[in-house]
Amino acid sequence: MVLWVPAWAGEFTVTVNGExxxxxxxxxxxxxxxxxxxxxxxxxxGVDSGVANxxxxxxxxxLDEVWVAAPFSAKNVFVDRVNAVARRWVGEGLMSVADHDGVIRTARNAPIR
Incomplete structure (x- = not known):
């Protein structure tokens, strides 16, 4: 995140996740x-896949691997990215096929444009 510090600012603080x-x-x-x-x-x-990250x-x-490619130009580009990443994780033995399917279903059903 890049922030502009105004010329008039003295001590500069931001709050991130309440901290x-x-x-x-x-x-x-x-x-x-x-x-x-x-x-x-x-x-x-806000749509929960029921799958642990x-x-x-x-x-x-x-999710780190998915979001590194953001922003996405369209929903299908987002879903394609999620699918490619999840397939790779299945191939590496880090995710089950059933979890992959749940994540893809969630990506398709999420209210993302």
Whole structure:
């Protein structure tokens, strides 16, 4: 996330997930804020797939791999990305075929344009 720090700003803080973050930034500049999402379940636009968000040994998740390609130009592009990522995770033994099918069904049914 990139934020503009207004020239008139003194001490600069933002709140992320209810936690105040003090940022060391000069007024009139940009500051980049990096954070890792914690998403225990695979959900799209509030629609729960009922599938746990699998985690690789390096700590990355299926949703991390999906969202790195965002923004998506159309719903079919989004669904194709979810399908490709989920297939790869099945192939690597990190997700069952049944979970794959549930995730794809959820992606198709999510109210995403």
């Amino acid at each position: 105040k973050q003090r940022l060391n930034a000069l007024p009139g500049t940009y500051v980049t804020l990096y954070f890792r999402r914690v998403e225990p379940k695979i959900m799209f636009a 699998p985690v690789r040994a390096d700590g990355s998740t299926l």
